[in-house]
Amino acid sequence: MAAPSYEESYLYRLRHSAAHLMAQALTELYPGIKLAIGPPIENGFYYDVEAPTPIREEDLTKIESKMKELAKLDQRIIRLVASNREEARSKILEETTLGQGPEVAEYKLQLLEAVPEGEEVSFYDQQRTDRAGTLHRFIDLCRGPHVDTTKEIKHFKLMSIAGAYWRGDSKNKQLTRIYGTAFESAEELETHLHNLEEAKRRDHRILGRELGLFMFSPRVGPGLPLWLPKGATLRDTMVSFLKEEQLKRGYEPVITPQIASIRLYEKSGHVITYKDKMFPFMEDDEKETYILKPMNCPFHIEIYQAQMRSYRDLPIRYAEFGTVHRYEQSGEVTGILRARGFTQDDAHLFVRPDQLLSEFIGVVDLMKAVLNRLGLKDYRARVGTKDPASSKYIGHDDNWTAATAAIEEACKTIGLDYELSPGDAAFYGPKLDLIIKDALGRDWQMGTVQVDYNLPERFELEYTGEDSKPHRPIMIHRAPFGSLERMIGLLTEQYAGAFPYWLSPVQVAILPISDRHVEAAVALKEKLRDVHGIRVSLDDRRETLGKKIRESQLQKVPFMLVLGDRDIEQGTVGVRSREDGDLGAMSLEAFLEKVAPLR
């Protein structure tokens, strides 16, 4: 028998009940509080409420104690079903409000309206009879299911408070969301909290500083990273890899400016649709307005358009590591995972309709190659398709159908597992996104391939067909990394800073044991660097070997070469690997042979 899914599991019910228990505690502690919605989530649960007085983090202990108190009362959790909508409505207004007045039911009534006609409306009642024989109840509109009694809810912890918009819409009122987690045993709860602590140590912002990859400065500005030598080296390595790969696949490099006249972005439509995400505009003496570029596509289009194109010229693939700036809202900036200035490994493919599939296959193949090379296994591929209910999309249905089919076909051909996600298409076309989780389990969109019918239309792009008549090309936007910043941030977390040999900013650290070995160490360094192209550092400080090893180890250098009297006499190096420790003395040739396959 297959293991039950999370949604079907006891743990899921337990967390759901914990959310209700919290709601009950909140109702007692904050009379007049309006309950909204409180589901289980991946690692716990939350409840959204509108509180009469602000709830602060220091209040969590108090709420937790109240929950424990209520849990111990062994309240039976009983499912009630309303026989019709009117009954459900009056139940909400009368019973769930516990005499606090109908206004506390504001959100519950809206939830009831959202329940499809004909669907069963259920409530869950936490009830007990006290010593005096009085019946106490706490009734909440809920689909369920729940555990049988509050006594089962023992191992939980309230985690944090956040604002959350009612129904996830920023136009709606912001409610207070309280996050908590619950487990079946104290050990599991402990392990979870411990894992959270561990995850913090893999945080790319911490490792980025410790490993000297990048930094931020208040004098430069939020979300604007400064790449340090080691980070820049790592980044250059990734760029070289992809450039080489793209060259093999028929891409042509282009380079475009950081700013452009506003007229370019008026033509592309971005001034209307994207204005609030752009840095403030600039004006020169002639009153021409310039924009710091938020995306590269319009520039590449200009290049395409600069001359007549024949059907024989297509596909054209323009690639650029294009640095863009987007004015992300202040609360959204997160290290280099979400920066205000970042570099996309961008390319735009101008293709004929009959080339769409083969080009898509080529792009998906490249993405797969990139994932393999980077050693990323823990990713999801998502095909974003039209939301049939929405009218925001442009372009003919036939095109959409063809493009979506091409994306799916390409994934199947290359063997990339994907999931369909209706509503996740761009307004101008369907797309394929790669999604990777960070150390804290948050999803990040990385690589992307997007079909675009919009820009060719807006810029009136053409090529001359076999029939001597003008035809409109299709554009494909694609970025296998997504952005260098985000990809490096994620890689840092995935590898906990211990990058694979080929990516490591320092691949080999030479550690002379004492002053008299430095001369040989310098010679070794030059040989490895100049003859073998290895990124090598030399620690010639007057420190003990133990200390040098410790520091190289903490810097996650893949290999250390110890050089002492014995080595110089015998012509060997003492090899230590980051993962396996001391490997003993060996000839330089033997070491080179060892690392050769890791390049």
Next chain:
RNA sequence: GCCGAUGUAGCUCAGUGGUAGAGCGGCUGUUUUGUAAACAGCGGGUCGCGGGUUCGAGUCCUGUCAUCGGCUCCA
């Protein structure tokens, strides 16, 4: 942008209204070292920034900026 939290030395953190501290790092000296931290000494601070309360503010109030966790949005 919104809700909640945090901001003290390069880093990690202590300091509950009365003379700003520790460990690590740094510098200097000694040590010349064989697989994860030698020893000693010395520096180092506009307590994020502005305003206020107070005889007195790192500590209380207020504004602001940055960062962190969420929401919304996104590569």
